[in-house]
Amino acid sequence: MLKLVVCIKQVPMVTELPWDEKTGTLRRDLAPGMMNPACKHALEAALQIKGKNSARITAMTMGPPAAKSVLYEALAMGADSAILICDRIFAGSDTYATSSILSAAIKKQCPDFDIVLCGAYTSDSETAQVGPQLAENLDLPAVAYIEKLEINGRKLRVRRLVDNFRETLEMECPALVTVSMENYLPRYTQLAGLEEAFRTNQIAVLDNKLLQIESARSEGQSSRTKVRRVFLRKTQKENVYFMGNPSVAVTDFLNKYERKISTVIGKSIEGKERTRGK
Ligand SMILES: Cc1cc2nc3c(=O)[nH]c(=O)nc-3n(C[C@H](O)[C@H](O)[C@H](O)COP(=O)(O)OP(=O)(O)OC[C@H]3O[C@@H](n4cnc5c(N)ncnc54)[C@H](O)[C@@H]3O)c2cc1C
Structure with missing residues (x-):
């Protein structure tokens, strides 16, 4: 049986959110959350693999308690189990910390995985760094921005669009892919699926007591980057008049x-x- 891990991020439902000027973090509490669109495509890719092979999908997110809602959605779409990584000391994690925490959770909870699937990028930070960093931490071959994935035994054949041409690459499992939004149109989340997800509640919650991440001893400590100042760029346009002849x-x-x-x-x-x- 193939073991698939899909990393999902909850993002705010708006593109622009106010910042907390003191901490340099986004005020995510000011907007309802949703599943990051590219993560939905990654989940759809995993569900299509499951449709053709014997497979088990674990959806995983790091976020505040409210991020549970994207895990319920993942379960409703067809994931088999879900993990919420949640601890105050993980708040304000940069991409380095995020990928370290996710990789520690994968090693602990899903050590025998075959494929990790991530979205290509998020709609709120959009660095596209977490997938490749995760591959590095887990020492995996990885291909980013894939639009098609086929499995033949332990071999993974992926296709992606690079500039104006398509490239087909092969790698052995275990491997990591980040999924673009070109293909894998996410399926509709059925109400019955949601009802089932809430009824069975397959969400495991991990905190740092369980993960024991050395570098994350206190809030924000595991992040190597710090936002020192956040400001809105002011428009500097003014009308200038030239008088006379x-x-x-x-x-x-x-x-x-x-x-x-x-x-x-x-x-x-x-x-x-x-x-x-x-
Ligand atoms: C220099 C820098 C400094 C930052 N500083 C801060 C800060 O001080 N405070 C702050 O709040 N934010 C900060 N951020 C934003 C924060 O790093 C990101 O929200 C987070 O690390 C994920 O990065 P991303 O959204 O760009 O993910 P991307 O790399 O664009 O995401 C790609 C994929 O990785 C996976 N993924 C990403 N995040 C998660 C997650 N949490 N759970 C599960 N899967 C995930 C998903 O599959 C996603 O589709 C900073 C970012 C940068 C680049």
Whole structure:
């Protein structure tokens, strides 16, 4: 039986969220959460593997207690079990910490996995780093941004779009893929599936007492990057008026903006500046 692990992130349902200026973190509490779209495609890819092979799917997420809802959704779509990795000290994890924590959880709970599937990127941070970092931590061959996956024994054949051409690659299990949104249109989550997911409640919760991640002894400690300052870029546009007769207005305009527009108007001002400098 193939053992598949799908990493799923809960993301806010909006594209722009306010920041907590003190901590540099997103105020995720201000928007309802949903399953990251690319993770849904990864889950669909796993479900299609399960449709053709004997397979068992474990959905895994690291997040606050509210992230349980994406696990219920995964169970409703057809995952067999789910793991929530949840501890206050994991809050504010950067991608390095996130992938370290996820890999520790996979090693502990699913040591004999065959394939780890991730979304290609998330809609809220969009670094696309977690999948490849996870592969590195688990010492796995990996292909990112796949749009098709076939299994033949222990061999995995994947196809992906690279710039304008398609590339087919093969690797042996255990392996990791990140799934793009080109293909694997996620199935509809049935109400009956949700009812079943809540009734059977197959979600295991792991905290750091269980995971024993050395570097995560206190909140944010395992993150190597820290957001020092967060600010909204202010628009700096203003209307500027040049008054007087046209030749005065044009001269004033050029005095103020010639440097900025010189490449646009095809004029080099370097010589002029050198002359001015003498
Ligand atoms: C330099 C930097 C500093 C940051 N600092 C902070 C900070 O101080 N505070 C803060 O709140 N955030 C911070 N973040 C954001 C935080 O790192 C990310 O939310 C998190 O690490 C996941 O990265 P991502 O969303 O870009 O995932 P991606 O790499 O884009 O995700 C790819 C795939 O990885 C898997 N995945 C990603 N995250 C999870 C998860 N939690 N559970 C399960 N699977 C997952 C999913 O399959 C997902 O589709 C920072 C990010 C960067 C790059």
